[in-house]
Amino acid sequence: MTRDAATGRTVEQSAGNGPPPGEPLLVAERLTKHFPIMGGFPFQRKVGAVQAVDGIDLAVHAGESFGLVGESGCGKSTTGRLLTRLLEPTAGRISYRGQDITHADRKALAPIRSEIQMIFQDPYSSLNPRQTVGAIISGPMEINRIRPPGGREARVRELLETVGLSPEHYNRFPHEFSGGQRQRIGVARALALDPRLIVADEPVSALDVSIQAQVINLLQRLRAELGIAFVFIAHDLAVVRHFSQRVAVMYLGKIVEVGDRESIYVRPRHPYTHALLSAVPDATEFLAEGAGASHVDAGYAGAGEGAGGGPAPGPGRIRLAGDVPSPIRPPSGCRFRTRCWKARDRCASEEPPLAPIPGNGPGHLTACHFPEDPTTARGEAVILDPALRGGGVAKAHGVEG
Amino acid sequence: MVAGELVGRSPRQLMWRRFRRDRAGVVAALVVLFFFAVALLAPVISWLYGKDAYTTYGLDRPELLDPVSGYPMKPNGGIDGEFWFGIEPKLGRDVLMQLVYGIRTSLLIGLAATVLSTITGIVIGVAAGYLGGRTDYFLGRLIDLLLSFPQQLFFVAFMPVVTALFVSPEKETPTYLRVTALVLVLWLLGWMQLARLLRGQVLSLREREFIEAARVTGASPWRIIRRELLPNLGTPILVQSTLMLPMFVTAEAGLSFLGVGVVEPTPDWGRMFAKGAEFYEGDITYMFFPGVAMVVFVVAFNLLGDSVRDAMDPKTTR
Ligand SMILES: Nc1ncnc2c1ncn2[C@@H]1O[C@H](COP(=O)(O)OP(=O)(O)OP(=O)(O)O)[C@@H](O)[C@H]1O
Numbered sequence A: 001m002t003r004d005a006a007t008g009r010t011v012e013q014s015a016g017n018g019p020p021p022g023e024p025l026l027v028a029e030r031l032t033k034h035f036p037i038m039g040g041f042p043f044q045r046k047v048g049a050v051q052a053v054d055g056i057d058l059a060v061h062a063g064e065s066f067g068l069v070g071e072s073g074c075g076k077s078t079t080g081r082l083l084t085r086l087l088e089p090t091a092g093r094i095s096y097r098g099q100d101i102t103h104a105d106r107k108a109l110a111p112i113r114s115e116i117q118m119i120f121q122d123p124y125s126s127l128n129p130r131q132t133v134g135a136i137i138s139g140p141m142e143i144n145r146i147r148p149p150g151g152r153e154a155r156v157r158e159l160l161e162t163v164g165l166s167p168e169h170y171n172r173f174p175h176e177f178s179g180g181q182r183q184r185i186g187v188a189r190a191l192a193l194d195p196r197l198i199v200a201d202e203p204v205s206a207l208d209v210s211i212q213a214q215v216i217n218l219l220q221r222l223r224a225e226l227g228i229a230f231v232f233i234a235h236d237l238a239v240v241r242h243f244s245q246r247v248a249v250m251y252l253g254k255i256v257e258v259g260d261r262e263s264i265y266v267r268p269r270h271p272y273t274h275a276l277l278s279a280v281p282d283a284t285e286f287l288a289e290g291a292g293a294s295h296v297d298a299g300y301a302g303a304g305e306g307a308g309g310g311p312a313p314g315p316g317r318i319r320l321a322g323d324v325p326s327p328i329r330p331p332s333g334c335r336f337r338t339r340c341w342k343a344r345d346r347c348a349s350e351e352p353p354l355a356p357i358p359g360n361g362p363g364h365l366t367a368c369h370f371p372e373d374p375t376t377a378r379g380e381a382v383i384l385d386p387a388l389r390g391g392g393v394a395k396a397h398g399v400e401g
Numbered sequence B: 001m002v003a004g005e006l007v008g009r010s011p012r013q014l015m016w017r018r019f020r021r022d023r024a025g026v027v028a029a030l031v032v033l034f035f036f037a038v039a040l041l042a043p044v045i046s047w048l049y050g051k052d053a054y055t056t057y058g059l060d061r062p063e064l065l066d067p068v069s070g071y072p073m074k075p076n077g078g079i080d081g082e083f084w085f086g087i088e089p090k091l092g093r094d095v096l097m098q099l100v101y102g103i104r105t106s107l108l109i110g111l112a113a114t115v116l117s118t119i120t121g122i123v124i125g126v127a128a129g130y131l132g133g134r135t136d137y138f139l140g141r142l143i144d145l146l147l148s149f150p151q152q153l154f155f156v157a158f159m160p161v162v163t164a165l166f167v168s169p170e171k172e173t174p175t176y177l178r179v180t181a182l183v184l185v186l187w188l189l190g191w192m193q194l195a196r197l198l199r200g201q202v203l204s205l206r207e208r209e210f211i212e213a214a215r216v217t218g219a220s221p222w223r224i225i226r227r228e229l230l231p232n233l234g235t236p237i238l239v240q241s242t243l244m245l246p247m248f249v250t251a252e253a254g255l256s257f258l259g260v261g262v263v264e265p266t267p268d269w270g271r272m273f274a275k276g277a278e279f280y281e282g283d284i285t286y287m288f289f290p291g292v293a294m295v296v297f298v299v300a301f302n303l304l305g306d307s308v309r310d311a312m313d314p315k316t317t318r
């Protein structure tokens, strides 16, 4: 499989760390999305807002894979939908290859539509049950009036092969496929327009663990062979580790730490990144073991129990207390302070900027007043869950750490 | 994956297969088809049977009716080899032909009202669900308002109003105008259920990711409605309109029964009940055939609607 000569695109950035050179493909500045909460009778009016995404900055370079990680509800999908302009930003700016697309309408976006595509989280709701696989994958070409040499049907069959399905599946309907196969159909649809950038919104989290690695490997291959840039959204750090050169960690609508793979996984500074990493002590083994990604779904909340079966040597556990605060009334100052073990008065009054802090490598930004040491080794367990603090349980875990 | 025989079947084909296995549904469908065939082939039936719906056989041939009471001379409403369903008291018209042509009139009106209401329901329901916001709010209130009307009463009240729009009250109203007015009144108050149902369906479909997938490739709203939404609304539309048709037919019969629908001499199913009520003490047979036909018709349609609904397996509709 080679890239069309017509597009003339090459793999500009295949692997390696550090901020990639050249002009970025997609840039978001102070990107914000507040969903109004309507209420009142008889006339509805705005009574509040869900601050789903609150002023994030990011840049994705050609051929690069950018990971976006955070727990459920922190605004990852909203960010993805803003980047693909499925949602209208409340504030901020998005530009694609220098062109401002923040408020571009459907007509103005038309030329860019084929370059930014999306893969969705739920393989069941992302395919129209009434359309054949052929219709689903050729739809984007029809809409954009693309006539590939050899015809659309031939191109669809080719795409089916590319994503590891049989060309014979052309006339089948989605209900005949398994979750993993459906996700491959979704990938083929995203590829139909020959995009430069794909926003993949938790493309594997709805799949069986044994299937996750297969789909990730497929995406990995596409990125390497076709030079497509990815914004890869995931809810834990393990999944993106082998996929993304740069990773941003999101918490409650904000990016709290961003850096290359090395910085995030080996020298993280933000307490929240530490907590996330501690949840997947065997993140390094993901994909290395192929299908052995059984800890991917454990999530950090249950990580203590998850790892309990096979105590990880070295780093102590971090258990966060309570729930994520509501994005309707986020905490003042640092949004993580209600769950942070290092929080002090300053954290409540002053919002830490996302900035390079002393000790960070190039391109590694952290939003924290009192960052952790740049290491994942941890002498003692941090247990903030009140249910576990004190008593035998905490001690037991303390010993483990 | 799936058993070999099911490979490559569309959800519609699967539905059809399930439907064919449902015996009650198939029988109901055949009965419904039979009624439509009768309505469609009324002139042919008339020609084969050798009678029509207008000739007053009883007046032309005095031996058929009792000159004093006006009831048929023969027992059972005058049923014999010549008049299969008997003859009408007083005027002596053929009951079978009256019923056949009556079904034709009522089904025609019901069908026209169903088609118009279905189209209106689709347009308004999809518009409200897809556009949302203010449009949805106002269309929703309009639906609430119209649904709050006591339907039968308003049918009766509106009929003269609508008729008066076309002809001045002093003049004789032509039959086609009465029929048009009936269709309009039934339509006006008949589309809301479907619209409300579809609005809800569209609201939930709109959140599905395949709609976003279409938008992200640049699909126009029109294409999304046509290619992504409507194919997924086929089943509720089908089910709802199979329930709508008998509702309209009975409503039309009701109006004609009350004297605001189709008037003499045009044959009408509902008006036969009015006549039957007049005669039933002396001749119950006249009421019998239209009554049984109506019951069979309504039951068959409802069974058909249920079977269509059952045929959509949750596996293929999600
Ligand atoms: N259309 C919407 N209207 C109102 N609130 C919304 C809307 N979409 C998302 N939200 C809210 O915005 C916040 C962020 O949602 P988002 O879907 O972006 O989270 P997420 O990080 O993708 O979570 P998940 O891992 O569960 O997919 C949530 O609190 C959610 O309830």
Ligand code: SF4
Pocket: A270, A271, A272, A334, A335, A336, A337, A338, A340, A341, A342, A343, A344, A347, A352, A367, A368, A369, A370, A371
């Ligand atoms: S700024 Fe304060 S509260 Fe926020 S993460 Fe850093 S130490 Fe914790």
Ligand SMILES: [Mg+2]
Pocket: A076, A077, A078, A121, A201, A202
């Ligand atoms: Mg999400």
